[in-house]
Amino acid sequence: MTKSTELSTKDIEHLAVLANLQLNEKEIEKFKEQLSKTLNYVENLHELNTSNVSVTNHTTNQKNVFFEDGKICERMFSQEEALANAKETKNKLFVAKRVKGL
Amino acid sequence: MLIEKNEVTSKEVHDFFLERSKKYNPSLNAFVTLIEKESDIQSLPLAIKDNFCTNGIRTTASSKLLDTFVPPYNATVVQKLKNSKISIIGKNNLDAWAHGSSTETSDYGPSKNPWDITKSPGGSSGGSAAAVSAYLAPAAIGSETAGSIRQPASWTGVVGLKPTYGRVSRYGVVAMGSSFDCPGPITLTVEDAAYLLKIIAGKDEYDATSADMPVPDYQSDIKEKKKFTIGITDEYFEGVDDEVKQKTMDALKVFEKMGHTVKKIELISPKYAISVYTILQRAEVSSNLARYTGIRFGNDRSYFGDEAKKRIMLGTYTLSHGYFDAYYKTAQKVRTLIIEDFKKVFQEVDVIISPTTPITALKLGEFEKYPFFGEVMDVLNEPAAVAGIPGISIPIGLDKSNMPIGLQIMGNYFDESSVLNLANQFEKETNFFDVIKKGVEIYG
Numbered sequence: 001m002t003k004s005t006e007l008s009t010k011d012i013e014h015l016a017v018l019a020n021l022q023l024n025e026k027e028i029e030k031f032k033e034q035l036s037k038t039l040n041y042v043e044n045l046h047e048l049n050t051s052n053v054s055v056t057n058h059t060t061n062q063k064n065v066f067f068e069d070g071k072i073c074e075r076m077f078s079q080e081e082a083l084a085n086a087k088e089t090k091n092k093l094f095v096a097k098r099v100k101g102l
Numbered sequence: 103m104l105i106e107k108n109e110v111t112s113k114e115v116h117d118f119f120l121e122r123s124k125k126y127n128p129s130l131n132a133f134v135t136l137i138e139k140e141s142d143i144q145s146l147p148l149a150i151k152d153n154f155c156t157n158g159i160r161t162t163a164s165s166k167l168l169d170t171f172v173p174p175y176n177a178t179v180v181q182k183l184k185n186s187k188i189s190i191i192g193k194n195n196l197d198a199w200a201h202g203s204s205t206e207t208s209d210y211g212p213s214k215n216p217w218d219i220t221k222s223p224g225g226s227s228g229g230s231a232a233a234v235s236a237y238l239a240p241a242a243i244g245s246e247t248a249g250s251i252r253q254p255a256s257w258t259g260v261v262g263l264k265p266t267y268g269r270v271s272r273y274g275v276v277a278m279g280s281s282f283d284c285p286g287p288i289t290l291t292v293e294d295a296a297y298l299l300k301i302i303a304g305k306d307e308y309d310a311t312s313a314d315m316p317v318p319d320y321q322s323d324i325k326e327k328k329k330f331t332i333g334i335t336d337e338y339f340e341g342v343d344d345e346v347k348q349k350t351m352d353a354l355k356v357f358e359k360m361g362h363t364v365k366k367i368e369l370i371s372p373k374y375a376i377s378v379y380t381i382l383q384r385a386e387v388s389s390n391l392a393r394y395t396g397i398r399f400g401n402d403r404s405y406f407g408d409e410a411k412k413r414i415m416l417g418t419y420t421l422s423h424g425y426f427d428a429y430y431k432t433a434q435k436v437r438t439l440i441i442e443d444f445k446k447v448f449q450e451v452d453v454i455i456s457p458t459t460p461i462t463a464l465k466l467g468e469f470e471k472y473p474f475f476g477e478v479m480d481v482l483n484e485p486a487a488v489a490g491i492p493g494i495s496i497p498i499g500l501d502k503s504n505m506p507i508g509l510q511i512m513g514n515y516f517d518e519s520s521v522l523n524l525a526n527q528f529e530k531e532t533n534f535f536d537v538i539k540k541g542v543e544i545y546g
Binding site (some may be wrong): 004007011012018020022023026034044048054057059062065067070075077085 | 400438
């Protein structure tokens with residue numbers, strides 16, 4: 001990928017693969033322009049001095065929250081509930097495309 | 103208004119609002135789904151944004167991708183409401199996936215602003231705000247990632263509260279920006295907002311990001327006779343329309359007359375919050391929307407609209423190898439700066455006041471002119487969203503074109519009590535200059 005904030009067609013095509021989105025030519029052109037504009041705007045963050053600043057992952061500083069696996073069993077789906085919204089099921093399983101290359 | 107003595111039956115109340123909703127929804131498009139037959143009618147009917155999972159009731163997030171999705175469970179917020187004898191009257195329209203500030207990205211058509219149906223009610227909780235403003239429901243539950251409760255509340259002249267991040271469980275809410283999303287009430291009175299917040303707030307075992315903090319008795323807290331120190335800063339008046347500025351200054355005079363102190367403070371310019379929000383939210387969106395493959399539920403990814411695709415793409419970029427440090431990590435660091443900035447200011451003041459939005463409601467279709475589909479419109483809301491602090495929008499008047507103007511009160515982490523208290527004092531003193539009353543009267 002190029003290092004400037006002018007995205008190329010190849011950049012957009014690569015992102016589309018990563019994001020599992022099918023884009024047509026018109027969309028690729030449009031996103032190329034829109035994303036480049038957005039990236040140029042957010043460059044303003046580099047105006048601020050963040051050299052001695054740590055990252056924030058959670059704004060109210062929760063740390064790791066755990067519970068014992070299997071401790072809370074109040075909300076469990078039956079197999080029917082879990083499958084109810086699927087377009088295609090077979091033998092009480094979800095049907096998905098074969099993973100490429102296997 | 104909300105807590106009525108039982109001079110009418112629950113069914114009568116429910117039917118009253120259902121009839122109004124059926125009558126006015128064709129013109130306002132506030133609801134994606136109206137629930138005709140509620141199996142057990144409880145004491146209060148509420149509207150809820152269609153990104154909250156409702157067991158057995160279609161939930162679309164206003165996207166055709168989820169057009170046929172029927173959740174097999176209730177969001178925690180929905181469950182808590184039901185446990186408090188509240189029924190759901192309908193699912194409100196929103197910007198698809200909550201991506202937007204106008205409801206114009208909805209796959210079910212935009213909602214209309216009840217004050218002028220050629221104008222947007224704001225968004226993404228635009229349907230919820232429109233429903234409350236036109237009194238199709240006595241209150242609604244919306245959600246805010248950055249402005250999505252406060253901005254539509256401001257544009258439709260009602261009360262909208264974004265609680266502190268983590269105050270209310272996100273379990274069962276269609277995830278948008280997981281470190282930003284806050285469910286919250288949209289109401290006609292501050293007391294109603296306090297009442298609903300008490301019900302929906304609290305730690306949830308199913309949302310590890312929910313706060314392990316006790317839930318105050320907001321309804322009694324708002325009645326305490328308190329005087330506050332209010333901070334205002336020039337940074338939050340830049341680019342603000344003159345009428346909005348004037349009404350805000352008028353409101354500040356009211357607060358001073360009531361004995362509160364107004365103090366000048368300094369805050370980082372809100373424009374940096376736009377960049378932080380743009381990067382982090384889109385990164386989180388790209389991750390959160392990865393689950394919509396059409397395998398287990400819903401339709402496939404070709405059903406995503408333009409705005410969703412755009413955000414997924416940008417999010418993917420900023421998280422990808424080579425760009426993570428420059429964008430995502432930098433944004434997280436600036437987020438820390440914004441948080442520290444607010445914490446510092448809250449040592450000098452109790453609350454911060456500013457206009458909610460720089461302008462009043464735009465005409466439908468005008469959004470096309472703005473580069474980030476509303477981020478610039480939400481500039482005054484983004485800092486609080488980025489920091490995670492609470493904020494409420496209340497109506498403070500109307501502009502020359504008879505559209506509502508909103509003022510926001512932002513508070514310290516988990517200090518919804520102060521925010522609600524001050525808002526309540528203003529309501530008792532001015533009745534919001536009859537804005538809400540006039541809004542409800544438009545729809546007889």
